[in-house]
Amino acid sequence: MWKRLLLIRGAELLMFAVLAAVPLAVQNPYALGLLTLLAIYGILLIGLDVTVGYLGQVNLAQAAFLGLGAYTAGLCVTKLGWGMPLATVAAIAVCTVLGGLLALPALRLEGPQFALATLSFTALTVTALNELESLTGGAQGLSLTRPPLLGHVLGANEFYWLCMALLAVVWVAMRNLLASQWGRAFEALRDSPIATDAMGMGTYRHKVAAFALGSALGGLAGALYAFNFQYLQPQSFVYELTVILLLGVVLGGRKSLWGAFVGASLVALLPNLLSNRTLFQVISGLGFLLSLLAGIRGLVRKTIPPFQAIAPILATGVLVGGGLLVANTEDWRKAIFALMLFSVVVGLPEGLMGFASRFLSRLFRIPDPPLPAPSPLDEVLPATPVKSGTPLLELRDLRRYFGGVKALDGVSMTVLAGQIHGLIGPNGSGKSTLVNVVSGLYAPTAGEMLLRGQPLPRGSLFRTAQAGVARTFQNLQLFTGLSAIENVMAALRGAYRRSRSMPLVLLGLGRIEEKRAQAHALALLEFVGLGHEARTPAKDLTYGAQRFLEIARAVARRPQILILDEPAAGLSHPDMHRQMEIIERVHQRGVTIVLIEHHMDVVSGLCNVVTVLDGGKLIAEGTPVDVKRHPKVIEAYLGEVEPGPVEEVAPAAPATS
């Protein structure tokens, strides 16, 4: 543990110490200016990384927030005569509010729409800054003098230290945040918005939070930017800057504070890189060699598609060749960024830090921090005594139509507390629809759903999850980027009181809860037999393990009712038995279960009662044995029951249907 602490924290401490010492050792105002810019961009990119790295979206608005923050601070100083602290706070506030406002339409949007919304926001911002001349000075620009900090005017060194100090604060705060439930929720959002809602985390609030956070940091960076350059013009904050920022985040490495720092260095140093021809050629040459090596290795081992191997080689090749042929690299700035970003996106999607951390962890063999001992199971999943016979879930005449298709056509069903209630039926019978309606993925067209006598929320996975319904999915919806234990931690109900509040987490006050959450999650992992895989990324687990994990995650919700949607789908024989054991164990803790399955042995082995659907209607209900012999059920599964030799096949079937 000390090794880890030493290496990682030590490295950070060392870096900041070195950076702080620079003005004392070196008397170069130009270098100092660059490093100040580095700190400012560092803050900016850490903010951008939240939406780009954690949420996984293409965010084209960060340049706009830099500009908005800068202008707000600038105007507060010039027009209102405010000092540094107040102007900075104003910049942060304005950007957070605008970020929140932008988040509202952008929230429901994914992928391309999100990119578009942020793109237009940037364009709008620049236009507004240009046109509101009376306020901003328009294209002529806005000049300001660096305001005093609490009465004291800052020299170059002192301003530099201020920026570095702020970077350090942001660094620590963000590390706290991203290591907490917030960070998990952001990543969960990226991997499966559906499961994020179904596990009670809430996509909405986390998207707004991520975006507001990113823009707040943009505002802070903007204020510092204004105090640094003391002259602003709208043209500085255009599309090109936004692409450069993306380059910084992607090249440096997503989801990484160090990555943001490395990226910020690149962005700050880029103009220098371009004007110094030899430096450029050395770096582009290095890049070319690296892509060549990686590309050939990938081709030979057949680990990556040919395009992914060859394209970066071509792109870096063009960089090298272009560097030799072209008269002035400054003019080709945009093309150079484009080629660099292209090579990185295609060839090194994890960025420099992603690559480095894998390399370094192999080199130094840094062990993961030890996990706490698992909590006693009773703390996590108390065995609730069951008043058997009481209805827990009641569905009355439930209907769901999709256009003309009557997927659910008046199903009434009661699930008694403490039972495992099976739900079967041929393809298209409506069982998945029923489960999707009950869990809130779809709102019912008509009918009632009651949990313990109270109406269930309709059409909202999140609110239904809050009401005590947990579920698994036919097509796994794990948080693939998170580890097994993180998947379970994300879903833990009632584990995060302090961690709900972002300010408390930023200050580092959520850590005790984190440890306890880890212990709880570990207990659940051991419950399903995955304790030894706690740190394995979910995407690297075997298929069977993934299925078990989804159950552990759902059970973390301490649900009143657990819906399992084909939990045995695609499982091998031994895994299927294990899955059945797990389900039985969950049942013994007093959890009521609704189980959809095709595999009849699973149903017979586990269920107390089975409901059979066909064509959206209920056709039979009873014990598994009764249901198997029910003529309507046989008919639904096998086709028309014809008279004649066929009757011999049906064992002990009733003579008439």
Next chain:
Amino acid sequence: MTISIIAQMAVSGALMGLVYALIAYGFQLTYATSKSINFGQGELVMVSAFFSLTLITLGLPYWLVVPGGLLFGAGLGLFVERAGVRLALEQKSEGWILLTIILGLFLFSVAENVWGRDDRPFPTPISQQPIQVLGVDVTPVELSVAIGVFAIMGVIEVFKRQTLLGKAFEAVSADRDAGELMGISATHTVMLSYALSGVVAAVAGILVSPITTVGPTMASALVLKAFSVAVVAGLESGFGVVVVGMFLGALESIASFSLGSGWREVPGLVLLILALAVRPTGVFGKATIRKV
């Protein structure tokens, strides 16, 4: 402001709006087959326009310049598909968003350096003298925009409806897997859609250059408006883009005239953000039933 001036502004604006519509139509073509669009489409418009300008300065007659420009546009479209889109589609990711942005930036830089940063006039054989149509002044050049837009859209629609290849295009748009089962290569169809989108971009460039002059930044603004049009009209309907495009163009023209030229951009951008907010599934996703 008199009615006649407003009408004048509205008509010129609407004619320009047809260019937005045309670019949005290009988005529809690629979206239909691949659920992706080229975020760098503006650069395609611009580079094709520059290329055509070069052909003109080299002395080629117009009836060669136009096909030349269109072929070049098709080539650019194929380049975008190969370099920016195919990998992402194969991996079922949205990496094409970032990749097409990058390609656009690259093309911008190339254009800046090959052709220079200044706006250049685009000579055209069509007269610039305004003529009176229903009490409003329009120049034949502006009219040519309308004719060109409808012509290319018409040709492509005829292609889609009357040729078997066109029907295959529609089939893959409707159901990619079923199309494959018919022996229609989905990859080739996506390539075709990007090539057509490139042709459309080139046409837009050639049509609009006589009016706006050719310069590296000519199309970046155009494309944002085209996005607005595509969002509002929806990426499924063919001719809704025409109506929305004309409406937006007219609105912009009036805004520019009454508030000042810098405000020209605003209606489109605000429209885009509002449209994205109001349409819950946005453009790039019909209200499909989520499958879990």
Next chain:
Amino acid sequence: MLVVSDLHAGYGLSEVLVGTSLEVKAGTVVALIGANGAGKTTTMRAISGLVRPSKGSVLLDGQPVQGLAPSRIARLGLAHSPEGRKVFGPLSVEDNLLLGAYRRLPRFIGFRAQAGRDLDRVYGLFPRLGERKRQQAGTLSGGEQQMLAIGRALMAAPKVMLLDEPSMGLAPVIVQEVFRTIQRLKQEGMTMLLVEQFAKTALTVADYAYVMERGRVAVEGPPAELRKNERVLAAYLG
């Protein structure tokens, strides 16, 4: 005509098929039956290329086609009428049929003339489609869409036709009609592989049948034998 050996395939990490083998001799109808989740549809998709097999081989008229793109396999003479029919909704009935023959027709002009005879044959088989030539396929009833899907597969003049769950979601009367058509095609010598949820109905038209269970073939034989086989029932209801 179609030989499948030791086929392994799945989606992502889940292996659905773990060694399926079957054979469809020319001019015969083979049924593939079994419970849901047994892997019937996955088998079809692995044969036609929509799913890439991880192991095993598929021989179409002696030629290995495993791992090829579906459009390539289709052009080699395999027609697959998929689960859920998947007709091209926005296109007309006739356009759907024309596209069925895509691999054989000219792409730009003259395709309608060349397809004339094949179209007439399909309309002869399915008069209701003939009445609705210009109608949008998406507006057809379930039964009509199934006819269209079969007609579309016919237009390809395939060597083998794969029919995946043709009876799904259809009323019993329509199902009878569909199977009458399948009988007719069988009489005309079409080679078919038929996946059906309704085992009994499938067995009435098949010359040979395979019963799938958990990703592999559990029982096989001519329908007469299978009808008496307890294990067949067990494969469905446990």
